[in-house]
Amino acid sequence: MTPIRAVIVDDEDLARQLLREYLEEAAGVDVIAECANGFEAVKTIGELKPDVVFLDVQMPKLDGFEVLELIDTPAAIIFVTAYDQYAMRAFDASAVDYLLKPFSVDRLHKALEKVRGRLGNPAPPIAAAELSAAARPPERKLERVVVKDGTKVHIIPIDRLDYVEAQDDYIALRSEKKNYLKQQTISSIETQLDPKKFVRIHRSYIVNLERIARIEPYTRDSRVAVLSDGTQLPVSRSGHAKLKSLLGETV
Numbered sequence: 001m002t003p004i005r006a007v008i009v010d011d012e013d014l015a016r017q018l019l020r021e022y023l024e025e026a027a028g029v030d031v032i033a034e035c036a037n038g039f040e041a042v043k044t045i046g047e048l049k050p051d052v053v054f055l056d057v058q059m060p061k062l063d064g065f066e067v068l069e070l071i072d073t074p075a076a077i078i079f080v081t082a083y084d085q086y087a088m089r090a091f092d093a094s095a096v097d098y099l100l101k102p103f104s105v106d107r108l109h110k111a112l113e114k115v116r117g118r119l120g121n122p123a124p125p126i127a128a129a130e131l132s133a134a135a136r137p138p139e140r141k142l143e144r145v146v147v148k149d150g151t152k153v154h155i156i157p158i159d160r161l162d163y164v165e166a167q168d169d170y171i172a173l174r175s176e177k178k179n180y181l182k183q184q185t186i187s188s189i190e191t192q193l194d195p196k197k198f199v200r201i202h203r204s205y206i207v208n209l210e211r212i213a214r215i216e217p218y219t220r221d222s223r224v225a226v227l228s229d230g231t232q233l234p235v236s237r238s239g240h241a242k243l244k245s246l247l248g249e250t251v
Contacts, residue, residue, distance in 0.1 A: 003030040004115060009041040010056040022108050038062025042070045050075050052115045057081040070148045076115045142192040147180040154180055164206040201225055201239030
């Protein structure tokens with residue numbers, strides 16, 4: 001039987017060591033790499049193409065969700081986490097399995113059986129950005145957006161995001177005079193943004209309220225939002241109503 005090629009991703013040394021020991025006891029598993037942070041994980045997973053990734057959720061620099069958003073792999077994902085019930089619902093729908101810390105050897109073996117059932121018949125890659133949106137508690141809003149551009153990883157702080165534009169199944173993120181393309185729907189990212197700071201002014205646009213300089217009429221029944229850098233974005237009737245409720249009748 002061909003061994004399952006596994007990568008462990010966890011920022012805690014003891015957690016990685018314990019999981020490695022458990023996996024060494026399980027027949028047919030070869031741990032090909034360990035990663036102590038998300039950036040290392042993105043690089044390693046892309047190069048080694050493992051069969052399974054044991055992925056911690058709560059990590060500094062890049063968390064587990066952000067790692068998922070940056071990798072393109074059919075590998076089975078098993079979350080190793082102490083995360084809450086919001087996440088569990090998303091894990092059940094989108095990951096092969098999850099191990100809730102602390103877990104037993106028997107529980108790990110059950111997860112490995114699911115992985116073996118996937119080998120040779122991989123599922124489509126996880127829609128990671130959608131998973132992240134589903135798993136994040138409603139009151140927890142995005143503080144940054146991660147985007148992969150070739151081998152580069154861009155981290156965009158939310159306060160530097162000017163606006164978001166829908167482009168089919170992708171979104172274009174405008175920040176500091178640059179555009180970044182990411183595979184995610186505009187509706188998905190809308191749920192992750194603070195509605196007091198970002199407003200869906202059109203079916204294709206979400207804007208940072210701090211970037212709006214003024215609202216001008218465009219035709220008899222339409223308006224445009226003029227941003228501080230001169231960019232003009234269309235404003236729908238419902239979008240104008242949202243702006244009026246937030247900014248007052250002056251818009």
